[in-house]
Each structure stands twice: as C-alpha cells, then as structure tokens.
Amino acid sequence: MNRTTQLKLCSxxxxxxxxxxxxxxxxxxxxxxxxxxxxxxALAGSAWYYAMRWLLQLIRLLPPHDGPVKPAQWRRAHRC
Structure with missing residues (x-):
C-alpha cells in the first residue's frame, strides 16, 4: 500500500x-x-485530505502530484 492510498483511507x-x-x-x-x-x-474529509497532501508534499514525504511517478525515480530525484 502506497502513501497516497494510506492518506485516502485516513481521510x-x-x-x-x-x-x-x-x-x-x-x-x-x-x-x-x-x-x-x-x-x-464529506467536505471535512476532503479538506483534511488536501491539507495533509499539501503538507506532506511540502516536507517531501509524498511525491509531487504532477502525474504517476515511479518511487525509484522520485527517490533518486529527491536525495538529501
């Protein structure tokens, strides 16, 4: 299960x-x-999802939402 699916289930x-x-x-x-x-x-759950997705992308725990990105490509591009 990837992180986006976990975020959807949590919302x-x-x-x-x-x-x-x-x-x-x-x-x-x-x-x-x-x-x-x-x-x-339903509106509260949607707002929570978008707020958490934005926050997790900000601190680089989720890949950017530009389209499907393979995890290996994202890890290589965001190495610290």
Whole structure:
C-alpha cells in the first residue's frame, strides 16, 4: 500500500469519525440534520485530505502530484 492510498483511507476515517461525533453531539436527530452533517463530513474529509497532501508534499514525504511517478525515480530525484 502506497502513501497516497494510506492518506485516502485516513481521510475517509476522519470523515466518518467527524460525522459520527457531530451526530452524537447534536441532540435533535432528524433527516435534515443527518443529511447536512453527512455533507459537511464529506467536505471535512476532503479538506483534511488536501491539507495533509499539501503538507506532506511540502516536507517531501509524498511525491509531487504532477502525474504517476515511479518511487525509484522520485527517490533518486529527491536525495538529501
């Protein structure tokens, strides 16, 4: 499993936990509230993914997102 896949799974887990927490914390649970919180959870998970991807690319733990790059090529290009 590569790092990008791990990041996607972590953002999915973050979105599910955030949505669950918001549903648990808000007392009146009706359909409109559930739909609103699920949409907000998806947006929060997406924002978390893009923020972490940007940060990990900044500190060079992820390759740049210009297209598919083979890991060996990326390691050779970014040796310290």
């Amino acid at each position: 999915l887990a973050f979105a599910v936990m955030w949505t669950g927490w918001m549903l648990w914390a808000n007392e009146p649970v009706d359909r409109a509230n559930i739909v609103m919180l699920v949409v907000c959870g």
